[in-house]
Each structure stands twice: as C-alpha cells, then as structure tokens.
Amino acid sequence: MAETPVSKMSFEQAMAELETVLGQLERGDVALDESITLYERGAALKKRCEEKLKEAEEKVAAITLDPDGKPSGTTPVEGL
Structure with missing residues (x-):
C-alpha cells in the first residue's frame, strides 16, 4: 500500500500518522x-499539521460577531 502524500492529508490523518511515527x-x-x-x-x-491549524485559526479569526456575541457572518481572510 502506497503512502498517502502528506500534502493530501487532513489534519486528523497527519496527526494520527505523526503519533505512529513518533512511537516507532x-x-x-x-x-x-x-x-x-x-x-x-x-x-x-x-x-x-501546523499548516492545517493555521488555516483553521484564520477561518475562526475571520468570523465576525454581532453586539450580542453571536456570529453575524464572515469576512474574507486575505489569501484564502
């Protein structure tokens, strides 16, 4: 079975394999x-993993909140 290219992995896939590699x-x-x-x-x-976390952080940071603290939409994050 061929290894999945790292660039195609989700965060969860990369983290699981990283844990396996570290164990070995x-x-x-x-x-x-x-x-x-x-x-x-x-x-x-x-x-x-670091790249995927950064992407997630940028998406979370782009969420705008209304005066009641509820999400009112998103604003585009430059480069996404």
Missing part, C-alpha cells in the same frame, strides 16, 4: 536508515 522512533527498534526516513516523514507531517 521512541521505541528505537528500527534500523538507522529507516529511522532517518521516519524522521523525515515525521517532519513533513508536523509541518502539515
């Missing part, structure tokens, strides 16, 4: 070459 690295029961590959994959997964 922490156990230390993989060969050095595989450890390096896992580390590289983990770094890419971490970056993807």
Whole structure:
C-alpha cells in the first residue's frame, strides 16, 4: 500500500500518522536508515499539521460577531 502524500492529508490523518511515527522512533527498534526516513516523514507531517491549524485559526479569526456575541457572518481572510 502506497503512502498517502502528506500534502493530501487532513489534519486528523497527519496527526494520527505523526503519533505512529513518533512511537516507532521512541521505541528505537528500527534500523538507522529507516529511522532517518521516519524522521523525515515525521517532519513533513508536523509541518502539515501546523499548516492545517493555521488555516483553521484564520477561518475562526475571520468570523465576525454581532453586539450580542453571536456570529453575524464572515469576512474574507486575505489569501484564502
């Protein structure tokens, strides 16, 4: 089974795989070459999680509230 490209993963998929990668690295029961590959994959997964979190934060920040504190709509976030 081919690995899913990190750029196509949802936050949840990337986080789940990152946890798996970290577990394998922490156990230390993989060969050095595989450890390096896992580390590289983990770094890419971490970056993807950070990107998805930033996107979510920007969307939340774009929600405007009316005087009663209720969402009244959204304002476009530059670049989205």
